[in-house]
């Protein structure tokens with residue numbers, strides 16, 4: 001079982017100590033005997049231990065920066081929500097295909113923001129602008145927030161905040177099973193708790209450092225029993241030799257273990273594997289032994305924003321994926337809704 005994340009090194013921005021959560025975290029990490037360094041800005045987190053880029057990258061993924069979120073303007077977050085709510089960035093996981101490798105560039109450490117109240121006040125403004133329309137906030141656009149939340153509880157605060165709101169809903173997705181502290185949060189059904197699921201092969205070879213399939217399913221069961229609306233994101237859908245069987249086993253296990261009430265309001269999101277040329281270079285540098293197949297010749301090129309196109313599967317492969325996985329959803333969870341395939 002993958003253990004809950006504990007940073008090897010912690011940086012604290014001085015301004016973070018103006019906030020109760022900043023002080024609380026400092027005390028907590030001191031008590032845990034973790035090395036703490038001060039930094040005036042996260043951009044100064046240089047000189048991470050390590051002799052080369054490879055070692056520094058791994059160290060960064062075990063480094064937590066406790067800071068203050070300056071930009072309180074939220075990004076949009078289509079197709080799953082209206083806005084991305086920033087509670088943390090970065091992730092301790094080592095998924096080979098992860099988009100954070102390119103978006104976070106040379107700074108792949110994890111940051112948590114202690115000014116949660118200010119972030120939530122900002123969310124309030126966005127809700128007011130759209131009311132009486134519902135506004136959905138996605139908390140996992142730039143991190144796997146659940147993976148770090150057992151230390152910070154800022155996600156828990158957000159869950160309770162939206163639980164009391166009139167026009168807000170929260171959603172996030174995780175590959176981690178460390179959910180116990182979230183089970184008693186007063187969510188009032190306004191948070192959709194999603195797990196990223198995949199065929200065992202993909203988890204085993206391409207998602208090191210994250211919770212294994214059975215642990216994720218166990219966590220999903222607990223979350224469903226705590227009354228949260230549940231969802232699964234099957235991503236990235238990856239065509240390996242036995243993919244049809246691998247994904248069928250996944251659906252079988254889910255059906256077997258989920259409580260009856262959970263399957264009535266269950267959502268699925270399906271996302272095929274894709275990569276860009278710059279991402280491929282970074283992945284090959286960070287994970288030189290990866291089994292992740294990224295052969296441009298075998299893929300279909302899809303034009304993208306900023307001139308950076310993605311390589312997705314061929315049209316007929318996409319159709320097959322949609323049919324096979326859509327078929328499993330219909331067979332194993334006839335009451336669930338498929339939100340999108342992309």
Ligand code: SF4
Nearest residue numbers: 091093094095098144
């Ligand atoms: S768990 Fe998610 S955010 Fe973290 S490395 Fe894996 S894909 Fe990236």
